[in-house]
Amino acid sequence: MRSSPKRLPALLLGTALIASVLGIGTVASAANSDSSAPTTSTAAASTHTGHVMAASTKASGDDPDGDGYIPAVPPVTGVTPSDRTPPPAYFHEFQANCSATHTAPDDPIVYPGQFGKSHDHTFMGNKSTNAASTTASLYGGATACKAPADASAYWMPSLFKGDQKILPVGPQTIYYKSGVTDYTSVRPFPKGLRFVVGNPMQSAQEFRAHKGFVEGWECGDSFFNTDIPASCPSRPDVQLNLRMQAPSCWDGKYLDTPDHKSHMSYTVVKPGTNDNMCPASHPVALPMIEFKMAWPVNGDMSQVRLASGRGYSFHYDFFNAWEERTLKALVDHCVVGGLQCDARGYDETKPQRGAVLNADYRLP
Template identity: 45%
Template sequence: MRSLPRSGMIVLVSVAVFGAAACRSAGVETSPGAPAASSPGRPAMGSQSAPGAGPSTASSLAPASGQVRPTRTFGGPPPHAQYQEVAANCTVTHRLNDDPIVFPGLAGASHNHTFVGNPSTSAGSTNASLLGGRSSCQDPKDASGYWFPTLLQHGVPVETGMVTVYYKADVKDYRTVLPFPAGFRLLAGDMRTPDAAAFRGTWSCGGDLANDIAASCPDGSSLIVRYQAPSCWNGADLDPPDHRSHMVYPVQGVCPAGHPVPLPMLELKVPYKLPGGKTDGLAYSSGPSYSFHFDFMNGWDPERQRRVIEHCVNGGRQCNGVGVDKHKP
């Protein structure tokens, strides 16, 4: 299990400051070569500060990466913002029977996965090996690996369209969302989901949302599955043995006490091209439609991710995959 030593889990600081200086002052060792980051008050992406910026109090969580993660509180509710998100388009890079989170180092040990993001992702990948790599997503600084089971039709892989990876706020106060810490990993969903009624994702193909694949789709439409990951972190574990228990869903827009740190809510939108709209013979490499799940291994450049989250999510914007909202610069 990759986690923070309990002796250094929570550190109280008088001022919420990012970077190596804050780590040293709090008695936390910084990662070698970690870039110094600015204070939360610094305007992100060369624009205005996030609405309502200026937290009244702050406590810090120091994950295993050595980065200080302030939990910010504000004196009032956040300004209204219809969107608080980044939507990044990512092309499929490869398919492998690998899963570097569930079966690390064991090539060919898993069911078949479809990969987007870092094209080097394989059974031997680690967060460190992904950093600085290439990406099939729009932001070249996002070298993360994202993968999900391969959809088959009569045993043949179905063509996957452009995958959209969303980074959103799933808590009421979007200003409090923090970037994913270095070394973070996540498995969202469960291939052992018992039936469609228990599936937390949605399916659509030109009509209403449903929890299972429709009997048929309109000719020319795409079959789309969406799945949202939990976004409240326990502040300690980067990748627990079950790859899930460090994260839970918010309760009425607030992170619960045992998982108090709001991180971006990852949502995957995966479209499939079905000739003639025929849905017969569809199944995932992991099982039925409701066995869909996805994995995330953080390979972001830390400073770049911080700026994108501050500007787009904390700033109440609807950003594209390179962190730009043309209607709210």
Template identity: 60%
Template structure:
């Protein structure tokens, strides 16, 4: 492993950049991903990335993952929350994930149960993807986006869908009864290798170009894809986000994974060319084994 000195917001930090993969991909690679399953833990008008130390300064967000996340959150506070202080299945994922709260009129719409956050390769050379360094954080999407900004955003953007209505760049006004309003949106997956954050909370990250990281952002990290299902159907004409219309969708990520756990999942599932569940198991390739035990922790951990 190589360790490099990174500088983020004027503070020197040590970031883990490379972890040698231990898994070899099978010849019939069709996926290179694993799932993280987390439920919404709480709601607050806070954003520790955009408005650090300013409680109430943000529109309302729904927070998943680390149960302590608020306006005062730092890497130290996330890591110090203790194993299991998370709404995710993996107790060692102390990362914070959040997105604008949805409302139907004035009633909050909270996703039922655990939602899916995919960790994927955003580049062709999936074996080159490395884990996020501790403390990396960014915002994907923008609350100030226009409909055209949202529609043409880099990455694979599926927009809003419900029932048989797909690729909506704003909320459809009606969803068949019994369906849910779903959103999928991909984050950038190329890091500049230096900064854990930037002034606009975006510039230290970039999307791949034609399957490769640009020279300005040469370090491939996992591509996050939030897949969130909101339990709303029928007349959706009063549905809104705390940030505005459907095209204002965005989400924030603050990495606080246990480093060996994240490294093992990235190596086995992404570098290994597998389609893994939250334990690092590919049901289509059972002979490849799993990463985490029945308790969703590395073997040997209680």
């Protein structure tokens, strides 16, 4: 393994080794990272065989030595978390509208190169995503996102009603927002960054307390559910919805770490204020991804479940493969610019500001 002063604590690595020997999984977070990610016990893991969050232990195209650390080249250094309060802007976001492309029991972040190792996932965006996906294989690939420059891979556990797999219909809303108060400090994702949001092993209480929890499972007038509701109104306009936010502060050093979380952190509150800023350990402010998913299912929901288990096992993955110029243009115009943009980078309430992309969703 690489010699690095920024590795995960020895306790975490030791726990992962024990879990490997026992045939179970473990999730733990390094200090100042995603502290809402729970640590699983042996008993809990044994009840979710096949759904544990494993540490990377296998060589892959992006991680040839298989230690789970993928360094950023070059790293981002010399950044101090911004604690300034910019001019008020209620919105600072744009949308990446991406449709579901396929499903497979693969996970190129958690189980790189291990086909069929994961529970079933529904993939959005890049059409080629599979267990062997790397930055190089995704970048520039065919995509089901409206912007052809977004070849990123987005995925989540598949949803079932009984034995029927229910796929989201049409472009799903994936927001790119500012997670920090100083939205002018947000910069684009580095090429190849990847992370997991949430944990298939989490309990209902841990899901509700997760820093990325927004409104839980929704349908009709029912909100803030930690599990999938037992029933939803049987109306054409009712779907099952879920929103969940990702951490948006990066350590500037690694594109991935063995637990797929420790290189990222949620924001912290500036003392004496209500302002959000990045912690010193993760000083680089990146866009905050928010999944807003909708599944076409309603009525009797008693047989609706996720491939990973109960509704509170929901989690999702992101693997960045944006074309750099396009992502920077959208971030600068919409996030840093304090706008509420659609997938073209256009804010209909401020038409005078123009759009980033043309009618074909490409840079002019």
